[in-house]
Amino acid sequence: MSCNILKKSIKYLKGLSLKKAYLFNTELNLYTYEDLLFFYPKGYMHLYAIKNISELSNHDNNFVQILGKITKIEEINYKNKKGKMLIAHFEDETGYIELVWFQKKNILKNIIKNITVIVFGKVKYFQNKIQIIHPNIKKFHSSVKNFSIFPVYPIPKNLKEKGVNNFFMTNLLQNLIEELKYDINEFCFQDLMNKKLMSRKKALIQIHFPESLDSLLQAQYSLKFEELFLLKLFFLYKKELAHSCSSVKVKGRKFL
Template identity: 35%
Template sequence: MNILQTEIKFIPGVGPKRAEILQKEIDVFTLGDLLRWYPYRYIDRSRMYYVHEIDQSQAYIQLKGKITAFETFGEGRKRRLVAHFTDGTGFVDLVWFQGVRFIENKYKFNQEYIVFGKPSLFNGKWNIPHPEIDPYMGESDRPEGLMAMYNTTEKMKSHYLNSKAMQKILESAFGMIKERLPESLSPDVVKEARLMPFHDAVENIHFPKSTALLKDAEFRLKFEELFYIQLNIVRYASDRKSKLRGVLFPKVGRYLNSFYKKKLPFPLTDAQKRVIKEIRKDTASGKQMNRLLQGDVGSGKTLVAIMCMLIALDNDFQSCLMAPTEILAAQ
């Protein structure tokens, strides 16, 4: 069986209950679906900040320091745990609203930790709600590079399927892959467009080794998406041409000739003449025509449309000119 068809429940860290949530919330049923569930942004974990550097412009921040004390405030559902954290340049409060007893027993005073989270200002003091905390074991243990962030729903979070948990599940999924993922585009297309191989693109979109490799991965996957969209459009148009007949406009009559020779106060541009000839050829072929006419403001697109409407009138058909707004319709 293709490894990509593996049911999501068989990936380590998922199981039947979590699999049901992933299926309902984000339409992920297989390992292949999971790999194509891409991050929505990335956070640079390569830099360590000091507490005194925290400001409101920072979406996320990473600190290294020690917990000096715990305090508990409130009762019942309003109960919260606050850890006073310092790196020697200042203090920041780490705040938890859930798992108070577990958190208080897990972390120790005067042991160095790496703290990562979103800083906010409350009553004039900086705090980080529900931060990620890891013991600091030395420079070799320091987080590096870009970290993928995933959009998760409230129901996913309630089952501990937040962005970090999903990243661990994706790591487990990659651990199940023993061979390179099969290429999803032809070798000629990959070579001609100078694309990153599919396996490398998927790996770097989830676990980017560098900013440059992330950009190459994003380009590859965006190219592939647009390539297949365009391919479907071309195939659909080809099917319509071969299977469905269009209305035949065999002649050009007095309405178009009279307008062109007597009513038009200026000569057509070469581009207008070329487009009208192309449309005339299509409408005389008996095949359906779907056409997008693109041009700058004032280039004469509406005039081309009117002259094509006159061809329809010459062949005893009605036509309709539509505008997207009332103002444009009045113009």
């Protein structure tokens, strides 16, 4: 992996404004591409079925995933016209719901109308309408199974209030991995160890965007093995360095 690009400031990353880059620095201690790449999810949400919109009536406050299309987007005032929120009309063959964002900045760039996407979030009811607030959205591919794993990142509350949620993080990490895809090298010890490890590039992608539970577990094992291997090398180096310094002192000592 290229050291130069890893040390590049996150303020240059597509999708991150200078103000949000500063918040990442101060609130999350993330300064470089490398910091963000190794900012792992704190956990994962596992969903085993895609719901129809007509089935959501009994899922209040539950997390669900739905397959459909965004057909309309509008911006409306709230808080006595002091703030604006974004509402998207999302529908499948059985009905429609509203997707709501209270922080609309950068959201419009990531929403494309009339293409099939998977929406993930918690079901809410407001004025007899079904809504999902700040949902995660990802493109649907024909190879996608009726199962999804969504990463959950450790984001402080004050950052969430400024629009930095899981949806924002996943889009940001997609941009990062796209920029780094030709600069992620393999584990330096891959050929030396009798271990069946996932390639480093694939492991780093799967840890953020797991295709399956098996892929996620393999990625976690490979990255943990790398961390322990490098930690062991570090301690061996420190031990050897301490031994060398001790030998130099003994040889240089003057006896009366």
